[in-house]
Structure formats: structure tokens, C-alpha cells
Amino acid sequence: MRPFMSFDVDIGHASHKGPRERNEDFAAALRAAPHEAGRGLIAAIADGVSAGGHGLVAAQTAVISLVNDFHAVPATWETTVALDRLLGAHNAWLVDHNRRRSGDASGLTTLTAVVLRGHTWTVAHVGDTRAWLLRGGECTQLTHDHAFDHPDLRSQLTRAIGLDDSLRIDFHQGELQIGDTLLLSSDGVHQVLKHAAMRELLGAAETAQQASERLVEAALAAGGRDNATALVVRVRGLDAGSLDDALLLGRQLPIPPRLKVGDTLDGYVITALVANTGVHRLVQARDAATRELVAIKTLHESRAGDPEERAMLAHEAWLGRTVTERDGQGFVRVREPRDPSAFYAVFDWHGGRTLEQLLEAGQAFSVEEIVQGTLAAARALGRLHRQRVVHRDVKPANLHLGDDGQWRLLDLGVAISGREPPAVRSLHAGTPSYMNPEQWEAGHAGADAASDLYALGVTLYRWLSGRLPYGEIEPFQLARYRRDPIAPSRLRPELPIWLDHVVLKAVARERQQRFETAEEFVLALERGASRPLAAPPATPLVARDPNALWKIAFAISLLFNMLLVVWLLFLPR
The missing domain is CATH 3.30.200.20 (Phosphorylase Kinase; domain 1)
Incomplete structure (x- = not known):
């Protein structure tokens, strides 16, 4: 069994322009902040292609944007998805930037990045920079060059960032082990040094910094005619599991x-x-x-x-x-x-009880207590939704008041994150009375962030009034939604009208009349009476019952025919 240790790496970096006028290589590494260490570490190297002197700019912007933005994507995104979207966005920007430049003043760059996360390494690669893995004395090349396989054309890239609207990225993944050493190198290093020499230099160095410096020095000493850059990462301890x-x-x-x-x-x-x-x-x-x-x-x-x-x-x-x-x-x-x-x-462990238990025990809540509890739940949902997670089972039984006075959202067992197992995805999860009506309509895609907000609205309605807005709902029982909910203040006169408007908006029959985001829900509760929402309009009969027009037309036709029969049979001509 692999031990669980804090994520611990040794990082070294060295770069030299060699005999060139300028150094158009660029490399960087960045670890996640301590409070979000599960996001791991990203390191990247780029080799700018000289075209009008903009190769260095292309390399710098590619590495800096990727390294800085990687830890800002939702934590639930799979690593290759995050890398693909970030690199794709930067490629689109660089391609557009190149088109705006005059003449040949364009900038292209290769890029190779490695992400260490949990017990896994992930490599993203475009161009002829390379990634290597040293393990157990064996040095393995993890990438393949995107360049013409001909001695006279090796500097001609077949793929590069900024070259084309469509960016094809190679991805490789594998298991990370304590003691692994990963190397990112520019062609000024690996085109000069032989494989065995690189393996020996990596293995003999005491620190990552020493290894990177020795690689660059050896490449230049061997007659290297290009920029030489090496970034070395040694793994000394693994992070929490992915x-x-x-x-x-x-x-x-x-x-x-x-x-x-x-x-x-x-x-x-x-x-x-x-x-x-x-x-x-x-x-x-x-x-x-x-x-x-x-x-x-x-x-x-x-x-x-x-x-x-x-x-x-x-x-x-x-x-x-x-x-x-x-x-x-x-x-x-x-x-x-x-x-x-x-x-x-x-x-x-948090002592306390759920809202369901408190309501069943007859616990009385003031309006302020209910608003503060709903605010806590709405903010928690906002944090979930910003990470592309849908809870799918918001209800009083999953809202917990701890002994410390804090409200917490429980049970992510049926939540969908984009990486959930098929068994979770296939579940028609949720409690029927708290599920938005469109989930029962044929062809609907299923629960989303709006479903969570509706469920919180139903929870708030019950919290305020002791009732459900549409009563107990059975699956596909759409007839229940053919009347608008009663304003909670009619059931509990001490409630302010502004709160009526908030909760009725949250549980509106039509999706477009509800809150679009958790932040909008929070803002309405925070503003309260100072900037109240407008009273929600009554749902039109046709919206509540799509067959209403046909029913009315049938009734009118029936009445007309009855009058015609009476006229023909009983009235004098």
C-alpha cells in the first residue's frame, strides 16, 4: 500500500541562450496554494519560433497563461480537459494576434507541460520540446516530436501554438511514484546530448537544481548551437489521492x-x-x-x-x-x-440536527433565522455550481444546523460533477416534491443548477409556511402544477411581503421566471425590503395547462351545439 504523504517536490530550472543573440526558451512551475494542495503542481516549457522576433513573446505568454490559469479552473475538471481548454484558448488568441501583425512579424511556440496531481502525472505536448521520466535508473521519453523527420527539416514544426486555428494536443498519463524525476527539455538540450548522458546527469545530481544546471552546461559544452533549457521535478512525497x-x-x-x-x-x-x-x-x-x-x-x-x-x-x-x-x-x-x-x-463530525428533524420536532424559527439559513444554503450551492457540480437532492433532510450554529449542506452522494460514475449519472435522483416540474416532462435533459435553486425555493417555502408549494408530488404528476402556490404570508401573517416575492419567484412554475443563479437568489435575500422584488405575475392558464385552449374550444363547441339542438327542437320557427 502506498503511503499517503503531503505533496513534496524538489524543482530545479536552468536556461541559457547559448550562442544565439536572444533566449527564446521559457519555462515555469507553480504549485497550488497550501489550502488547495489537491490541485497539485504544473510545470511547462516552451521554445519560441523566431519569426520577426516574436518567438520569445509567444513562449512567455503560452507558459505564463497556462501556469497561472491552471489552478483557477473548477477543481472538478479532469486534468486533460483543463489543459485542452486553456491551451486551445491561448492558441486562438495567438493565431488572431499573428493575423493582426504586418508581414512576417508572427510568433509561434512549442509547449510541453506536466501536471502532478494526486498519484498521477499528465503531459500535454505540442511541438519538439520534450518530457522525460526517470524511474529506477531508466529514462523514458514521454513525448514525440511534431517536426518533419528529415535532417534538413528538423526545425520545421508540424504543430505549434499560434500556427493554425485548430490545435491538436498530445496527452499522456501515468501513475506517479515517490522517487520519480520528470524532466522538461528544449531541443537545445536533447538534440545535443545522448540519451545515456541525460540519464546519467539526472541520476547523479543531488538536487533538481543541480541536475538542470548540469544538463544545460553539458549541452553547451557539447557544441550546442541553440538555446538550452531544462526544468527538473523530483517527487519526494505524494499528495492526497485524485x-x-x-x-x-x-x-x-x-x-x-x-x-x-x-x-x-x-x-x-x-x-x-x-x-x-x-x-x-x-x-x-x-x-x-x-x-x-x-x-x-x-x-x-x-x-x-x-x-x-x-x-x-x-x-x-x-x-x-x-x-x-x-x-x-x-x-x-x-x-x-x-x-x-x-x-x-x-x-x-458536527453535532446538531437537520432542518427536517427540527421541523418535525416543532422547532419555531424567526424570519431572520430562516433568511440566514437560506442564505447559507444558497451560498453553498453557489460554490458548488461554480465548480460545475449539481447537488440534485436539496431538501430539509440535507440541510444541517450544527451545534456551532453553522448551516451545512449534506450528502453529495448523488451529485454530478462531470466525472461521476455512470451509476450516479443514470439515477433520476432527488425527492419528487422538491424537483422542478420540467424534470417530469418528456425529453428533459435532467437536473442542473436551476434544479438545485428550485429545490432550495421549495425548502424555503416549507420552512416559512409548513407546507409544500404544490403539495406532495408523485413522479410525472404534472396536474399538481396547474395552480399557483399560495403566498406564505397568507398562511403566516407575520411574514413580510418582500419575502413572499422571493420565495414565489424561486418556486415559479415557469423556469424563466425563477432565479438564474445562486448569486441572484442570495442578492434578493440580502436586499430584502430595501430593494424588494416585484410581485411575480400569475401563471397564465395556457402555461399551467397546455390543453386549456382545446378544452375551452370544446366546451364552446358543445354549448353551441346544445343551443342549436334546443333551437331546432323546441323553439317556434
Whole structure:
């Protein structure tokens, strides 16, 4: 079993212009901030192509934009998707920039980037810069040059950033191991030094910086006539696992045995049995090292052999870690297990109760308390949606008030992130009474961010009034939506009218009348009476019942025919 360690790398960089007038190579590496270490590290090298003196600019802008923007994309994006979109956007910009320049004053560049994330390396490659992996004394070239295979045409690239509207990128991925050394080199290094010499220089150097300097010096000493650049990354410790790592552990590790109070699991002492759904077991435990309480979620032993359930729990744990790595407010933080002997997920423990439990117990809430709780939930949804995640099951049972007074959104088990297992994607997830009506219409694509906002609106309506806006909904029961909801203030007179307008907008029958984003929902609640929303219009009869016109026409026709019969049979002519 690979140990879970903090992400630890040694980085070295050296570059020299050689006999050229200017150095048109450029390289950089950037680690994610400590509070979002799960995003890993990105390193890139580019070799600008001299055309009117703009090769260096092309190389610099390509590397800087990629390195700076990579950690800003949604954390749920798969690594190759993020690299493809960022490089594609920069290529489009550079192509357009080149067209605006006069004459031959254009800038092209090669680029090779490597991302270390979790226990995986990913390489993106365009041109004739290269990526290498040194492992166990063997040095392997990870990329293939995009240049003509002829001695007189080797400087002629077949692919480059800024060359064409369509950018084709090579992607390569593999497992990362402690002790690996990755090298990014420009052709001024690898076209001069032999493979064996590079392997020896990489392996003999004590530090990454020393290795990069020795490679550049050796290339120039061997008669190199081009810019020479080397960027070296040595892996000394692995980061927390990625989704692929979590899925792998979910397949390989056994399910824990049925746990009892007093049992120990990897340093966690079981202190209480919390829930058994028949699919999952949830227990409270105390971390023997920190003395903190945690919640441990495992699969029920009857589901131990179900690969889909294993994949769903792995996705839930990974998604929880990803969502909370930058800002855990509004969610329950997921912890990385320490060298686990079994497959399970570990969450922070928060005492308290869900909104469903509080409402069933008759808990009374003031208007201010309800608004603040809804604001917390809406902000949490906003953070999810900005990472392209849809919760799909927002309801009072998944809104938790902790003993610390903080509201948190629970249960990402059916959330979709774009990387969820097929079993999650195929679920028609959600609670019917909290699902927007268009989900029951034929041909609808399924839940999206708007579905979460509607569900929060239904939650707010019930919180305020004690009722559901359209009553209990059964699947595909569209007849329930043929009346507009009653304003909550008619059921609870102490509610302000501005809050009526907010909640009725949130649960409007027509999608285009609802809030478009969580931020819009938050703004309406924050402004309150100072800038109230307009009263929502009544839903037209035709919108509530598309067959209404036909029914009216039929009724008129029937009445006309009855009058005609009466006139023909009973009235004097």
C-alpha cells in the first residue's frame, strides 16, 4: 500500500541562450496554494519560433497563461480537459494576434507541460520540446516530436501554438511514484546530448537544481548551437489521492466488517452507531491521534461486492474533498484516510440536527433565522455550481444546523460533477416534491443548477409556511402544477411581503421566471425590503395547462351545439 504523504517536490530550472543573440526558451512551475494542495503542481516549457522576433513573446505568454490559469479552473475538471481548454484558448488568441501583425512579424511556440496531481502525472505536448521520466535508473521519453523527420527539416514544426486555428494536443498519463524525476527539455538540450548522458546527469545530481544546471552546461559544452533549457521535478512525497486513485482503492480494498462500539479501524475508535440505510452504515468515531470526533461512512456488507456502489462512495468522498479544499464553509469536510486497510470515507463530525428533524420536532424559527439559513444554503450551492457540480437532492433532510450554529449542506452522494460514475449519472435522483416540474416532462435533459435553486425555493417555502408549494408530488404528476402556490404570508401573517416575492419567484412554475443563479437568489435575500422584488405575475392558464385552449374550444363547441339542438327542437320557427 502506498503511503499517503503531503505533496513534496524538489524543482530545479536552468536556461541559457547559448550562442544565439536572444533566449527564446521559457519555462515555469507553480504549485497550488497550501489550502488547495489537491490541485497539485504544473510545470511547462516552451521554445519560441523566431519569426520577426516574436518567438520569445509567444513562449512567455503560452507558459505564463497556462501556469497561472491552471489552478483557477473548477477543481472538478479532469486534468486533460483543463489543459485542452486553456491551451486551445491561448492558441486562438495567438493565431488572431499573428493575423493582426504586418508581414512576417508572427510568433509561434512549442509547449510541453506536466501536471502532478494526486498519484498521477499528465503531459500535454505540442511541438519538439520534450518530457522525460526517470524511474529506477531508466529514462523514458514521454513525448514525440511534431517536426518533419528529415535532417534538413528538423526545425520545421508540424504543430505549434499560434500556427493554425485548430490545435491538436498530445496527452499522456501515468501513475506517479515517490522517487520519480520528470524532466522538461528544449531541443537545445536533447538534440545535443545522448540519451545515456541525460540519464546519467539526472541520476547523479543531488538536487533538481543541480541536475538542470548540469544538463544545460553539458549541452553547451557539447557544441550546442541553440538555446538550452531544462526544468527538473523530483517527487519526494505524494499528495492526497485524485478521483482515479479513490476509484482504484475502492476496487482493491475490502469493506470493513460490521463495526461495534469499541472497535478500532485504522486508528479510529468507534463511539456510536448512527445510521444503517441498507446501502451504507454511518458510525461516529474518535481519532486516537487527535482525539477529534469523526463520522465514518462505509458500504453495508450486503453491498460489498457491488462495483457501482463502491464507485459512487469513492466519487462522493473525492467530491467532498475537492469542494472543501478551498473553502469548506457550508459543507462537511471530508478527510483523507491514513494508510487505510479498508474502503470507507471519513467526515468531520458536527453535532446538531437537520432542518427536517427540527421541523418535525416543532422547532419555531424567526424570519431572520430562516433568511440566514437560506442564505447559507444558497451560498453553498453557489460554490458548488461554480465548480460545475449539481447537488440534485436539496431538501430539509440535507440541510444541517450544527451545534456551532453553522448551516451545512449534506450528502453529495448523488451529485454530478462531470466525472461521476455512470451509476450516479443514470439515477433520476432527488425527492419528487422538491424537483422542478420540467424534470417530469418528456425529453428533459435532467437536473442542473436551476434544479438545485428550485429545490432550495421549495425548502424555503416549507420552512416559512409548513407546507409544500404544490403539495406532495408523485413522479410525472404534472396536474399538481396547474395552480399557483399560495403566498406564505397568507398562511403566516407575520411574514413580510418582500419575502413572499422571493420565495414565489424561486418556486415559479415557469423556469424563466425563477432565479438564474445562486448569486441572484442570495442578492434578493440580502436586499430584502430595501430593494424588494416585484410581485411575480400569475401563471397564465395556457402555461399551467397546455390543453386549456382545446378544452375551452370544446366546451364552446358543445354549448353551441346544445343551443342549436334546443333551437331546432323546441323553439317556434
